[in-house]
Amino acid sequence: MKSVQVFAPATVANVVCGYDILGFAVDAPGDEVTMRLTSTPGIRISKITGDDGRLPLDPAKNTVSASVQHYLNALGQPSLGIDIELHKKMPIGSGLGSSSASTVAGLFAINTLLDNPLTTMDLVPFAMKGEELACGHGHADNVAPALLGGFVLIRSYEPLDIIKLPFPEDMCVAIVYPEVDVPTRDARQIIRSKVQLKDAVTQWGNVAGLVSGLFMKDYALIGRSMVDVLVEPARSILIPDFYQLRELALAQGxxxxxxxxxxxSVFALTKDPETAKRITNTLQQHLQKIGIRSLSFVSSVNQQGPVVIG
Incomplete structure (x- = not known):
């Protein structure tokens, strides 16, 4: 095989109470990478579309090429000739794992071109290198679900221990992206570095409840566990009318x-696509009233992760 085209899904990281340790993949949106083996040594990014010129063509500065280079170094083929086209099919800086979707698509593509010498799970550390370049922190709550599909728990980072979780098969997600700028680096900087023990206990209970709810397929337990007392209070101030949006989403089911x-981006879990569509419509109408444009997505939970599409 000399060329391959790969789609990788967007993700919802944290899932409210699971900061840096929980995430799930969605069917839409996502990113695409076309990759070719070439006779010229080294990695070249020949084209990027859908980014309005915001992403670097320099292979050392782009998350896709940088993570692929780490992969090739590990396999002892650092000078392999690679041509990359990146096609952004989702908004940058949306909170939907834009950089991780691109990175995952690139890693899955190179692994496919080389006849899959590594497992998909083995690709996670290389994808984390891309996240480190993108936002200064090599977390896995976006890249792991993008690679593995479904709901994912990162039990430990040192050593890396990733667990796929079950979830209700009919679960859907409503996503609304208000077109305001919230850079990931800035959003991380406003988080408290120290927390009170009582808040930590509350958070531990909610994470345990959410994981238990997913295993038991208990929507009521999932819903009442989606409470964050550590990170959301700080980050919510960056999102216009966040608490009004939450009230509207819950009122719509x-x-x-x-x-x-x-x-x-904000999201709501639902039991069916009709409810998810009703929620996105309601939230977008509210944002329009306060002068904010938005995009919306209604999706099932993606169970496949990246796929070859050409």
């Missing part, structure tokens, strides 16, 4: 509501 990743 949402199971739980929160910030996707570092924001500004």
């Amino acid at each position: 949402g199971i739980g509501f929160g910030i996707s990743g570092s924001g500004p």
